[in-house]
Amino acid sequence: MNKLLQTDGGHSDEHGLPPMSSIKRWLVTTNHKDVGILYIVTSLFFLVMGGVLALLIRLQLWLPRAPGEGLLSAFAYNQSVTAHGLIMVFWFLSPFAFGFANYIVPIQIGAKDLAFPRLNALSYWLYLISGILLGVSFFQGGTFNGGWTVYAPLNLPAFTPQVGATSAILALLIFSVAITAGSVNFLTTIHRMRAKGMTLMNMPLFTWTILLTVWMMLFAFAALLAALMILSSDRILGTTYFSTTGTQGSLLWTHLFWFFGHPEVYIVFFPALGAMAEIFQTFTGRRIVGRKWFIAALVLVTVQSFVVWMHHMFLTGINLEIKTIIMITTIGISLPFDLMVFSLIYTLVKGRIQFTTPFLFAFGGLVLFIIGGITGVFLGAVILDYEFRGTYWVVAHFHYVMVGGVTGLVAAIYYWFPKITGRMYDEFLGKVNFVLYFIGFNLLYFPLFIAWETPRRVFTYAPSLIPWHQMATIGGFILALSFVVMLYNFFISLSNGEEVGNSPWEYASTMEWALSSPPPLENWDGVPTYENGELEFIPEKIATDGGEITHE
Amino acid sequence: MLDFSFISLLARSSLLSIFPIGSRTFIFDQIFFIFLLLGTIVGIVVISYMVIQAYRYREDSTRKKDDIDRPKLGELPPQEDDGNKLLKSLLLSAVVVIALVVWTYGSLLYVEAQPSQIDDALTIGVEAYQFGFLFTYPDGYQSTGVLRAPVDRVTVLKITSRDVLHNFGSPDLRIKADAAPGQVSETWFLAESTGTYDSACYELCGAGHSYMLAEIIILEESEFEQWNKTKNNGN
Incomplete structure (x- = not known):
């Protein structure tokens, strides 16, 4: 890092934007870092919303209930499981990850902002509006209550006549528009606006995972958007694409939904994987083992993610030949993940591992993902899948994977907290957070494997399974408590945390750590370049003149 | 179309059935x-392995400084790569996973081929609706909520739905099949002992989903025949 021109931490040029303490700033901003913060904060609100619904579900499952017993009516229970799934997958996980993508990707690749800052702000505001609409839908006769998969023909007004159900579908539609606009923005930025010398292969792994995520989003959300437009037409205009009188409506929806739905699993998991890779490198003091293989595996998963969707339909009207092909592609997609897991594990070897909070979460996230992956192989064997279909085995497996991903993103928020706020979080509280989180997570989800014979989305189950479900409910509250600790930690650290310089981490290597914390509005003076094999900031004049850079 | 008849023949020959x-x-x-x-x-x-390595290579003030090249701020990732160990591990895991799934594939073929191979199977129609199951026997007799079938005899189920997507499943008998409107899916079971088994809907289908249950009563062959003869009179 010699010859590195440090950027000026006291940079006060805010380009006429109101200061960060004023509300107006957050309404008019188009700056990628501001929008990133908006995404992170908003998505945490949705985490709380989805989390409260989850706790309601767990309370209802404390005992097997007769109709009308417990906190929730049957109708309220169905709304809860549906909205919990939708909120966590759509309104929490991806936007949380894209908060980091907004903030970090431009300053990892040397772009002043995203390619289309106003479009970026529009994406955020559409996201917020769609989320508010979903919240409102609860009060319009009840929100959608047919499961997050929105299967046809239950998704038609004949079966879900509530106005709120239509609002929820429209909310999803607006959300898909926001995502599509966002993916175009990121694609342009990452492909066209990298610093000199920052080739695709040189990109930091977090940026790599975001690039591949937005490529998947571009195609997957197009399918969802199309399906939602047809469905909205059915619900509002009275067309009959998914109508009950037709024979194939349910099958059509299932195909369209899972063509989106399976890539969606990787869409929500990839950013966490990228963050975990960065965090492993920083806190082990080792560069990732087999970096190019890691990237190749990511690319392979991205492509393969579009040819496995029918494994969600092994019992849904597809023939043996297609089942066989999908079984092969499904097993095929697990192998690149094996490689990535090994790659992360071997990165530990010969490291100088610092057990900071971000590392603990990244390490824990990997453990959880391994368990999720192994139990996923069970589902890849069609003969076992037949019996696991619609049971808590599926619930437990995908929570290990998806919430395993959340674990990686919690690691990410601790990792980048000093960069975004300029202050250090409280390490002790961070470790308390991790211990509560890890215990709560496993107490919540592991018993669900043991109680796997419970059918999904019901609140009656065999009395012999009561202890396991009660254990899970207790685990759910411990997990919730761990998030309270996290939010408290961030809240007090915002004012009391020790101020950090450019980088509090000894072995951080990516560009964002060469900037002050938080970076100034336009990130740096001059132009960042890797042309000479390492990061330099050269004065703008020389760069735009195209003149030779002189080194003394 | 791929031809699976050879493999399913293999699946049925007891000599070769390692699955x-x-x-x-x-x-x-x-x-x-x-x-x-x-x-x-x-x-x-x-x-x-992960935990041991993480502990072994922990940062520790007593550990001597080593001369390993650590990541530096602002560097580009070095291009040299040791993927050897990685690819070996991948190969090992691939062998285990593929072997396991291929092993189960024979059983899948057997399960898929079974209904068409059995002559004396009892065929029962299952129509799911919000919120229950209607069972139709070969002679047209219908009952809701209770399915009766003989022990030790393959029962083939032809499953459909009257309204939304349902799924008929029985954990003890390992039955599971989607019930989709306008489609018939076929599955089978073989009960090895008499008794009453639970079955339920395994796909969220509306407010009554949690209580969309049915009983499967497995009778001795003679008892079943007796019931079969008298069922139309009694009800």
Whole structure:
């Protein structure tokens, strides 16, 4: 890092934007870092919303209930499981990850902002509006209550006549528009606006995972958007694409939904994987083992993610030949993940591992993902899948994977907290957070494997399974408590945390750590370049003149 | 179309069956046990290895400074790469996973081929609706909520739905099939002992989903015949 021109931490040029303490700033901003913060904060609100619904579900499952017993009516229970799934997958996980993508990707690749800052702000505001609409839908006769998969023909007004159900579908539609606009923005930025010398292969792994995520989003959300437009037409205009009188409506929806739905699993998991890779490198003091293989595996998963969707339909009207092909592609997609897991594990070897909070979460996230992956192989064997279909085995497996991903993103928020706020979080509280989180997570989800014979989305189950479900409910509250600790930690650290310089981490290597914390509005003076094999900031004049850079 | 008849013939020949065949309960239990065993071993080995390495290479003030090249701020990732160990591990895991799934494939073919291979099977229609199941016997007799079938005889189910997507499943008999409107899906079971088994809907289908249940009563062959003869009179 010699010859590195440090950027000026006291940079006060805010380009006429109101200061960060004023509300107006957050309404008019188009700056990628501001929008990133908006995404992170908003998505945490949705985490709380989805989390409260989850706790309601767990309370209802404390005992097997007769109709009308417990906190929730049957109708309220169905709304809860549906909205919990939708909120966590759509309104929490991806936007949380894209908060980091907004903030970090431009300053990892040397772009002043995203390619289309106003479009970026529009994406955020559409996201917020769609989320508010979903919240409102609860009060319009009840929100959608047919499961997050929105299967046809239950998704038609004949079966879900509530106005709120239509609002929820429209909310999803607006959300898909926001995502599509966002993916175009990121694609342009990452492909066209990298610093000199920052080739695709040189990109930091977090940026790599975001690039591949937005490529998947571009195609997957197009399918969802199309399906939602047809469905909205059915619900509002009275067309009959998914109508009950037709024979194939349910099958059509299932195909369209899972063509989106399976890539969606990787869409929500990839950013966490990228963050975990960065965090492993920083806190082990080792560069990732087999970096190019890691990237190749990511690319392979991205492509393969579009040819496995029918494994969600092994019992849904597809023939043996297609089942066989999908079984092969499904097993095929697990192998690149094996490689990535090994790659992360071997990165530990010969490291100088610092057990900071971000590392603990990244390490824990990997453990959880391994368990999720192994139990996923069970589902890849069609003969076992037949019996696991619609049971808590599926619930437990995908929570290990998806919430395993959340674990990686919690690691990410601790990792980048000093960069975004300029202050250090409280390490002790961070470790308390991790211990509560890890215990709560496993107490919540592991018993669900043991109680796997419970059918999904019901609140009656065999009395012999009561202890396991009660254990899970207790685990759910411990997990919730761990998030309270996290939010408290961030809240007090915002004012009391020790101020950090450019980088509090000894072995951080990516560009964002060469900037002050938080970076100034336009990130740096001059132009960042890797042309000479390492990061330099050269004065703008020389760069735009195209003149030779002189080194003394 | 691929031709699977050869393999399914293999699946049915008891000499060559290294994979489990029999009742669906038997098949599931065998395969699930092997997966659980291997899955647990692999999980414990991998996670223990991780934890041991993480502990072994922890930052520790007593550890001597080494001369390993650590990542530096502002560097480009070096291009030299040692993927050897990685690819070996991948190969090992690929062999285990592929072998396991291929092994189960024979049982899948057996399960898929079964209904068409059985002559004396009892065929019962299952129509799911919000919120129950209607069972139709070969002679047209219909009942809701209770399915009666004989022990030790393959029963074939032809499953459909009157309204939304449902799923008919019985955990003890290892039955599971989607019930989609306008489609008939076929599955089968073989009960090895008499008694009353639970079945339920396994796909969220509306407010009554949690209580969309049915009983499966398995009778001795003679009892079943007796019931079969008198069922139209009694009800």
